[in-house]
Amino acid sequence: MPTIETTRARHIDPVLARSFRVSARCGCFTQAARSLNIKATQLRKQLAQLETQLQCSLFNPSDNGVSLSRDGLEFQAHLIALAHERDLPVIEQPLIRLAVAEPILHDILGRDLISLVRRNASVRLDIVTLDSELSLQAISADVVVWLAGTDSPLPGPSFNVGEPQRLARLGYVPHISKRYSRVAARPESLDDLADFLLVQWQHDRQLDAFNPWNSLVDQRLAAVVRVHAYELMLEMIRSSACIGLVPHYLSQLDRGLVALPGLFEQPMERQVWMAVNTESRGQPDVQMLVELIENTFNERREWFQA
Template identity: 65%
Template sequence: MALLEPAAPQDGTSYRPLSHGRETWLAQAGTLAMVDPEVIGYFLTCARCGCFMQAARRLNIKATLLRKRLAQLEEQLGRTLFSYQGNGILLSREGLQLQTHLVAQAHERRLPVIEQPLIRLAVAESILHDILGRDLTALLRRNASVRLEIISIDSELSLQSVDADVVLWLSAADSSAPGPGFVTQPPRALACLNYLPHIAKRYSRLTTRPDSVDDLADYMLVQWQPDQQVEALQPWNTLVQERLAAVVRVHAYSLMLEMIRCSACIGLLPRYMSCFDRGLIALPGLLAESMQRRVWMAVNADVRHPQEVEMIVELIVSTFEGRRDWFD
């Protein structure tokens, strides 16, 4: 296989074969012999990804460390291998030669793909959407090699039937924490949630805001259907069930939030929602009875990958600790 070099280096879009009789810097004895094979793998991953950040995620190392190792490679070879274009990277002429040489000589030493353990995380849907979603996204941005299955729990039936390594669920605040259907380590209470009707600020002035059940007659109510079976939320559920008009029931949690934000509906949400979305405001005092639920976390008693599971547990605990003011 012939080595390739740019015919028009200024745009890097056209190539011609190197002359077979022409020596290149790569043909010199020992040019690559002293290079760490791991660094060669770093170089090839960057060449494929065209982005330091994506390559770092693929390799599960920090981007700063990756840049440092590749800078050392350039210094060791005495060549510039990359050029920068915005947030991406392009191979220089020497970088293209190195990449082609490794392929041609069958010396492409890809880092071995190590199978990552699959960790199953089951979470109450509202908790996943409001509290954990952002931190889980941040985890995946940092580490693209994680294998994580996220299971949404929206009812007691789904909690009983789920099979996972880590489970977060909601129960009545005064219950003894009935958990999933499999054996777990002792469950841990993470937070107590108070529930209140909410409305979007844009649709409610302070002077006209409803402050009694009778005032709700002028508003449409929206209910997330899974909450209909929750005994702890019975005061609200009774109010919705008695409605003969101006009520909408939805099966998607995100759709309920959208209807509150954009359709002047009033819906039942945890009190922390005004911290999560500054455009929503709670309406205390509408219902005489308080509505509370507790967030529980438990780890499967039969954990096969304790280190990876502990990483998820630490993330969850840190998330709740960091939002402690949401629940106080």
Template identity: 80%
Template sequence: MSFTPATCAAGLDPVLAQSFRVSARCGCFMQAARSLNIKSTQLRKHLAQLEAQLQCSLFNHQDNGLALSREGLALQAQLISLAHEHDVPVIEQPLIRLAVAESILHDILGRDLVALLRRNASVRLDIITLDSELSLQAVSADVVLWLADTESPPPGPSFAVSAPQRLARLEYFPHIAKRYSRVAARPDSLDDLADFMLVQWQHDRQVESFRPWNSVVDQRLAGVVQLHSYELMLEMIRCSGCIGLLPHYMSQFDRGLIALPGMFEQPMQRQVWMAVNAETQGQVDVQMIVELIHNTFNERREWFEG
């Protein structure tokens, strides 16, 4: 079958034409579906409908992916020609700015954000990490997730936001890797910490509720490491026999780590808060991120209980 722009490409349903064009460009149904932000089953239905309409096969399946058939190559050429003739613009996606506390991004939210990007390759997302109260005050974003010591809504971002929502209460304990501490020899008092190297994330030095832990670290004359990287601190606890302060959910996040409760009389707690930019809170893409955050915390509710 031979195609001409007048009889074929120009008269195609725009959705079907776009499904074919992106599939031909990607050479992979899954990647094409991500780019179009639809399910792969829906994409395949579009392509099957197009092939039925044209009464031909547009793709040849190969071991390493998809290849266009002779008819598929002809259709692709026509669609490219039409696109040049009409100068079809690229649809700009709105930029979503998400500011989030670094530990929350790494431990809780990161996996679901990756899943979002796997489903939607066309999204525009600017992720900003917060590592201090100063960065919280300086940030400009659509959605903000931060940590604070107080139960009541604390001072949040400097721009106008919706009423802050408390998502979780976190309690913090010293943690150690299980493989570096047998149950019988596991430290259970502050004196026992003398035999272990302590590791501290520098950001935590400014947290008032961590004063009991920070005092122990500050008194150390040896056997202490200060780090500016949260991920490196976790790696040192996992692999270097160090003890560091982490949220109590960490044993859920990493089964190789175990909390050491009971060392401090004063509890060390923080709250997770979320607020949405008052000017952009009604936008569909902003609501998508807000819904993702709520779902993430609801699915991990057991992490924050007890």
């Protein structure tokens, strides 16, 4: 059988050599493609090109993915001997900083951000959750998504940003779990709420937009749960027969919840805003993140108020 000479290994395209090294390390073409931030089909083409140049097969299929063939092991040894593993620089990925309101991250953006990192395992993404106006003022980020009143995006970030973009208007109504409420017994007035346990996310307690709900909760001498975590509030509604104030889209996101409209005469609304740091808005990775957020909200347009 032909052997791979060191001189031939020395003249291999560094891109092909890197694709081989990552594939050998991962033992899985899909994971290797994610690490290289390329499609699996492109990786396979590169490896096929490399095998053509070397005139041998470098990988064998195995029960757990792929393993190096005898020629693959030999080629790997030549690369190590040529110090490719040490001398080829690691391409540093720019750090993208995203600051996002906790409910928006949990309900709307989380799934698409997970898809982003599944497609691109080499991404450097720093995600900070915003749970108060104070945290919004304290952070610095490349992209920030926050909740504000319906009149303006203020108060907004304290660092320099471009013109804020309105992404959605959210209406808030009390919700209850379907499994804890028969249709005939669901509350239709504020007086009907006396027989139900209420749950409140503490962050909402400071918002003027939620005064009707907050006043009701503050008047309670019993049957009130206050929590500091948004996700815990949702779980209390789902699993503890609580009624809580959440965005209207929750009944679209979770079919086990039902909205209770008409309990309050005054509407309770907030708007979702996005802005980009003026210093980093031209970076391709930042633009990629902005487009992802815009597409996510566009795809869920029917969830939001007009």
